Amino acid sequence: METTMIHEVTWVGVAIKALIAMLIVSAVAGFGTYIERKVLAWMQRRPGPSHVGPFGLLQLAADGIKLFTKEDFIPQYSNRLIFSIAPVITAATAFIALAAVPIFPDFTFPEWIPLLGGVFVPSIAADIDVGLLFILGAMAAGLYGPLLAGMSQQNKWGIIGAARTAVQFLSYEVVTGLSMLAPIMLVGSLSLVDFNNYQTGGIASWMIWQQPLAFVLFLIAGFAETNRTPFDLLEHEAEIISGFVTEYSGLRWGLFFVGEYANMITIAVLASVIFMGGYSDFMLIPGWLMMGLKVTFFFFLMLWVRASWPHVRPDQLMWLSWKVLMPLALLNVVITGIVVMVTA
Amino acid sequence: MSLEQFKNRNIGEQNYKMLDIEHRPEKSWDRFKQAFGRSIKIELFIGLAVTFGIMIRTLFRGETHTIRYPFEKIPISRRYRAIHEMKRLLESGNYRCIGCGLCEKICISKCIAMDTRYDENQRKEVSEYTINFGRCIFCGYCAEVCPELAIVHGDRYETASEQRASFALFEDMLTPIDKLKSQKEYPGFGAVSPNADDNIKKTPLAY
Ligand code: SF4
Ligand code: SF4
Numbered sequence: 001m002e003t004t005m006i007h008e009v010t011w012v013g014v015a016i017k018a019l020i021a022m023l024i025v026s027a028v029a030g031f032g033t034y035i036e037r038k039v040l041a042w043m044q045r046r047p048g049p050s051h052v053g054p055f056g057l058l059q060l061a062a063d064g065i066k067l068f069t070k071e072d073f074i075p076q077y078s079n080r081l082i083f084s085i086a087p088v089i090t091a092a093t094a095f096i097a098l099a100a101v102p103i104f105p106d107f108t109f110p111e112w113i114p115l116l117g118g119v120f121v122p123s124i125a126a127d128i129d130v131g132l133l134f135i136l137g138a139m140a141a142g143l144y145g146p147l148l149a150g151m152s153q154q155n156k157w158g159i160i161g162a163a164r165t166a167v168q169f170l171s172y173e174v175v176t177g178l179s180m181l182a183p184i185m186l187v188g189s190l191s192l193v194d195f196n197n198y199q200t201g202g203i204a205s206w207m208i209w210q211q212p213l214a215f216v217l218f219l220i221a222g223f224a225e226t227n228r229t230p231f232d233l234l235e236h237e238a239e240i241i242s243g244f245v246t247e248y249s250g251l252r253w254g255l256f257f258v259g260e261y262a263n264m265i266t267i268a269v270l271a272s273v274i275f276m277g278g279y280s281d282f283m284l285i286p287g288w289l290m291m292g293l294k295v296t297f298f299f300f301l302m303l304w305v306r307a308s309w310p311h312v313r314p315d316q317l318m319w320l321s322w323k324v325l326m327p328l329a330l331l332n333v334v335i336t337g338i339v340v341m342v343t344a
Numbered sequence: 345m346s347l348e349q350f351k352n353r354n355i356g357e358q359n360y361k362m363l364d365i366e367h368r369p370e371k372s373w374d375r376f377k378q379a380f381g382r383s384i385k386i387e388l389f390i391g392l393a394v395t396f397g398i399m400i401r402t403l404f405r406g407e408t409h410t411i412r413y414p415f416e417k418i419p420i421s422r423r424y425r426a427i428h429e430m431k432r433l434l435e436s437g438n439y440r441c442i443g444c445g446l447c448e449k450i451c452i453s454k455c456i457a458m459d460t461r462y463d464e465n466q467r468k469e470v471s472e473y474t475i476n477f478g479r480c481i482f483c484g485y486c487a488e489v490c491p492e493l494a495i496v497h498g499d500r501y502e503t504a505s506e507q508r509a510s511f512a513l514f515e516d517m518l519t520p521i522d523k524l525k526s527q528k529e530y531p532g533f534g535a536v537s538p539n540a541d542d543n544i545k546k547t548p549l550a551y
Pocket of ligand 2: 440441442443444445446447448486489490491492493494495
């Protein structure tokens with residue numbers, strides 16, 4: 001903490017950090033679609049996209065061009081206003097949540113760089129006191145994206161998708177919050193920077209060893225909140241065409257997916273920072289690379305699970321959330337509380 | 345046959361196999377035990393291991409099932425009925441077709457058009473032979489009826505073209521004279537069966 005106090009956090013630094021986070025996350029979100037297709041393909045004995053450009057890398061550009069040049073179509077019987085702003089809500093809240101997430105360690109621009117020399121870039125765009133609460137809140141507000149999108153359409157799949165959104169996000173929000181509560185009690189702060197500094201002592205100091213149950217619960221709830229298999233009920237094609245995105249096309253459709261990928265990254269970053277040591281250096285590996293590796297691992301885990309596991313029924317989803325995960329999370333909180341009380 | 349009998353005409357035993365479905369637990373404690381057991385069973389992780397192994401095999405050993413189609417093709421069955429081929433006699437290099445007109449006659453979509461004439465040696469010669477592939481239904485009757493094995497179905501199934509006439513002329517279907525050596529005898533549709541000799545019987549004349 002001392003080192004961060006010495007440097008003065010200027011608005012230039014914050015702006016640069018915001019820009020970096022924004023650019024990296026958008027780039028990763030775009031690239032993530034490529035990675036997802038490749039990994040899923042490999043796991044199903046296919047080569048995946050391989051014709052456009054080297055290793056199919058330019059497939060991204062091709063898809064982008066396709067999305068951008070599609071007609072911006074609003075169906076006749078949908079509610080025009082809500083239909084148009086719903087995707088923006090999803091994408092915007094996903095990026096807003098990232099504001100309080102530390103992605104890389106803080107650094108100072110070397111003096112020789114013109115204009116920016118000596119500017120201190122903090123690890124986090126907004127190191128607010130309520131960091132975690134803010135992230136959870138922003139991500140929970142993202143629920144309005146799919147909900148409104150589904151309700152603004154004049155078809156039953158949209159409605160079912162919206163209903164499932166409400167059911168799934170609301171119940172798993174509870175589990176996310178409760179599973180994070182135990183680590184918060186241990187660290188005694190809501191700021192993710194403090195979480196990171198709590199675990200600087202190598203692998204043994206990682207939160208995952210103290211809170212294995214909370215880690216598992218957080219991962220499960222994270223999968224549900226980012227709408228990934230095995231909890232991809234919102235737009236499960238085999239059941240409800242596309243759920244809340246049934247009537248969307250082109251860029252608006254794309255915005256939902258940018259939002260979804262940004263959320264995946266947020267969850268991956270959160271899991272790495274809260275439970276797996278964050279961006280502290282690890283032996284010879286610098287912190288930013290460590291962070292990249294961990295986030296990549298969680299991202300890969302999401303794809304891996306998608307390729308391997310079937311998805312659950314909506315009623316099983318609710319059963320899992322309210323009858324299994326929530327009591328476990330509560331139990332974890334209670335036990336952690338007792339341990340903290342006894343040891344303190 | 346009465347209705348009763350009609351509905352009950354099955355004879356013998358049915359060999360149904362009963363699936364081994366575990367009984368559903370009745371008490372909530374049993375249900376809890378089942379759910380708990382299923383949650384900590386390692387089957388989920390075995391699933392993960394399987395997909396990971398397949399990824400490794402695809403990536404590093406190239407075990408994919410994909411055929412990069414425009415660049416690669418798999419051989420199709422010899423029974424496949426694609427664009428026709430006209431064969432040549434191996435000895436003389438002449439085309440086999442004797443102009444009998446059977447194929448034209450049998451063609452059910454009437455897409456074979458042919459004409460014959462006497463050449464200068466007073467031998468029958470095919471002066472015109474086209475198949476309208478816009479109408480051909482690839483039924484294979486022409487190949488089956490041909491007494492000389494002159495018209496057969498080849499394996500050329502990529503039939504997108506600017507005009508169907510690209511395939512339809514006699515010269516297009518005929519084996520090129522310089523490729524005569526590599527002309528393959530056709531074992532597929534319309535060819536004589538391997539045991540053709542055994543199947544030949546004397547036509548009974550005495551009635
Ligand atoms: S395949 Fe059938 S339809 Fe086609 S030319 Fe032969 S007989 Fe006629
Ligand atoms: S049936 Fe055979 S031999 Fe007779 S005209 Fe047709 S292709 Fe020629």
